[in-house]
Amino acid sequence: MSITHHPGEELLIAYASGTADEAVSLIVATHIALCPQCRRAVRAAEAAGGVLLEDLKPARISDGALKAVLSRLDSPVATKPPVAKAVTDSNVPEPLRSYIGGSLQAVSWIPVARGLAYRPLFRRGASRAQLVRSAPGAGIAMHTHRGEEFTLVLEGGYGDTTGHYLRGDLQSASAEIEHRPIADEGGYCFSLAVVDAPLSFRSSAIALLAKVMGL
Numbered sequence: 760m761s762i763t764h765h766p767g768e769e770l771l772i773a774y775a776s777g778t779a780d781e782a783v784s785l786i787v788a789t790h791i792a793l794c795p796q797c798r799r800a801v802r803a804a805e806a807a808g809g810v811l812l813e814d815l816k817p818a819r820i821s822d823g824a825l826k827a828v829l830s831r832l833d834s835p836v837a838t839k840p841p842v843a844k845a846v847t848d849s850n851v852p853e854p855l856r857s858y859i860g861g862s863l864q865a866v867s868w869i870p871v872a873r874g875l876a877y878r879p880l881f882r883r884g885a886s887r888a889q890l891v892r893s894a895p896g897a898g899i900a901m902h903t904h905r906g907e908e909f910t911l912v913l914e915g916g917y918g919d920t921t922g923h924y925l926r927g928d929l930q931s932a933s934a935e936i937e938h939r940p941i942a943d944e945g946g947y948c949f950s951l952a953v954v955d956a957p958l959s960f961r962s963s964a965i966a967l968l969a970k971v972m973g974l
């Protein structure tokens with residue numbers, strides 16, 4: 760398997776810092792389970808975050824500064840990202856496997872158009888996660904999206920004007936991108952699709968950076 764489309768750095772940092780919401784965390788964690796390169800990047804980001812926290816040693820800062828830091832740390836923390844594990848026997852890696860409870864073939868699919876079916880997984884506020892199954896040659900998009908849309912190929916593949924996507928590839932599409940993905944010939948294409956509120960993970964990642972940098 761060769762993965763050529765990866766989550767952007769911003770997305771990996773949002774995931775590593777725990778500021779990404781559950782749907783975004785799920786899709787990044789599932790990509791990471793398939794992608795050693797991004798797994799290493801997330802570990803590095805987590806280690807860097809740990810070093811930053813180590814630097815905040817109480818003895819080196821005044822009482823007031825310590826209180827300020829602690830009060831910032833008390834602010835609500837976003838959903839903890841699920842732990843990514845390497846792929847084992849199933850064709851669906853954790854943590855996604857726990858959400859669908861088995862194989863992709865056993866999912867109870869809801870037909871929405873010719874050759875196209877989906878299965879909603881969950882909705883949290885403005886973001887939602889769903890599985891999509893497309894027959895060979897069928898379109899895989901079923902909605903217009905106002906926010907950021909992420910698609911992770913689980914089986915099969917598809918292509919659009921931006922490129923070709925196979926198992927493990929993650930496509931990020933902002934609302935401005937008009938894309939009409941078409942599933943490859945030769946078998947069903949299964950994917951995980953996440954639609955996120957506009958810029959929501961960005962703003963929380965920036966908030967976290969501001970917190971760490973004491974702004």
Ligand SMILES: [Zn+2]
Nearest residue numbers: 765766794797
């Ligand atoms: Zn990757």
